[in-house]
Amino acid sequence: MNKHNVSVSVQDLSLSFGTLTILKQLNLDIQEGEFLVLLGPSGCGKSTLLNCIAGLLDITEGRIFIKGKNVTWAEPKDRGIGMVFQSYALYPQMTVERNLSFGLRVSGMDKAEIDKRVARAADILQIQPLLHRKPGQLSGGQRQRVAIGRALVRNVDVFLFDEPLSNLDAQLRAELRVEIKKLHHSLGNTMIYVTHDQIEAMTLADRIAVMKGGVIQQLDAPHEIYNRPVNRFVAGFLGSPAMTFLDGTITAANGGPAVNINGTVVPLGRYGFAGAAPEAGRPVTLGVRPEHIAVGGASPEPEADRRHWVTDKVTLLEPTGADTIVWSELGGLPITVRVDAEKHFHVGEPFAYGLDLTRASLFDKASGDRL
């Protein structure tokens, strides 16, 4: 990896609170100008990692570099980072203007330069009319803009976001998500963004690091994470509705490997194995996303051939508006299929669906690792 393009480098980082180890031997390189999302369930150590990078937590082991400089022992202010918190963390007794300029004032910058920077940040974030209000008089979305502005005025190299949109309602969240993306495009800064919202992760990230129990499970581009999850945890964590998992065993059918799910045999001829095909008799889990299953029986489209068609019954329907989630069965195990809401199905009717095994995932049942 070209050292000059690495913006933030975390090396062998461990962190413990007393005897409780939160982060274990964590390694992470973030490129200059990259938008990296840390995604994971509650309590997996996302905020802890972010706080370590910010210098707000003393790490137990390892080193942190920002722009090639070893900042492991540096104060937060000397790291070239700005941070935006879920709770906004605006200084309640200061006006928006003074909130924005606080960092510059304590650093002793001269008034003219401060005014210039505050004006620029207010301009970018469109908060000029709010400059003389107190945080208490702002809406959640406006507060979060001010919080972003506080990082902006300091001309930092790296923006750290800790679930900045979690306290906002769905509509504002979508709005600000787009604005953050635009901001990233126009500023080109490195951004590290913590969330447990997979939509935010998928839409914003250049790369996503999926974390669990203080360990990065997979670090990849969003479509890789989505299409080729390295293990069952990552596969199940992303996607809504979640991937269907079908437990079975490997068998040989028609000369190729297949998976036997309670008697229903699904050939794996088109599946792209990560390594060699597993031996017969191995317990595995087949993962299929609801949106990767076709319906309607023999389709005129040519690639319909590559699917493996199964016929069962509709057991349940979940209309969501744009789509309907059809529940059916495969080898007696429940499976969900996402279909266009315009197609009408009825509970109890026969239901034919086609699995696209090129886009399926196969995991070792014991370890959960991708095969």
Add this chain to the structure above:
Amino acid sequence: MSVTSVEPSGARPRRLSPSRFMIYAGLFVAAVYYLLPLYVMVVTSLKGMPEIRLGNIFSPPMEITFQPWVTAWDSACTGLYCEGLKVGFWNSMKILIPSVIVSIAIASVNGYALSNWKFKGSEVFFTILIIGSFIPYQVMLYPLVIIMRELGIFGTLTAIIVVHTIFGMPILTLLFRNYFAALPVELFKAARVDGAGFWQIFLQVLAPMSLPIFVVAVILQVTGIWNDFLFGVIFAGTENYPMTVQLNNIVNATQGVKEYNVNMAATILTGAVPLIIYFLSGRYFVRGIAAGAVKG
């Protein structure tokens, strides 16, 4: 049901239920119980001595006179001098103001450091401080007297200020620590990222948003220090006796007739300062205590 039975609509009519009545009756009795002594003091202080000798302590004054108040303030005798309470009042002020400022200044910084800048052993330090607040004063009096003597400040204003600061420390530190610990930690983190140091975060970010707890601390200290008698007698030295001590000396002066009206006026005067503080800041006090109770 009467003929005026109407469909329920709008504000619910308020009636005095039996349980409410009992509560109000109880509160009324309690109020009378606490107010009666004050009433007796006020009416007695406004009577002349001949009227007091009539013996009816509850009757309002037939002829109102403010002379007892003037005497109490200006010329009541303490056994040695006849200069009234005013000497004690100013002494108390000289003790009160620096003690309150110094103790709150130190305790607030202590609480801030203990909640936001945890260092190795900070929990132990805090525990020791809290245990300190459970040790009876009497145990510490003699050692403190010796310490003050060794420092050469025994019987001076400095000594009494130091003593009040020391004894205020555990409870005040606890108060501030809990308050600061309840503030969102992100504020502190944001200020650190912004580059503010120990004092800048305290003075510019946390202290300005902690007015209620400072008010609570001021009230606790003003009432505690103003009402203090023991430390004043021991540490302040005769010429610095606080108002409480002077009040005692006036009331217990042995020569001459007991001037009940002057004594009553003197007592009210002595109690006036904490009372005024309560009236002015009671609202903040309740709010601050409540904030601490809910969040702490």
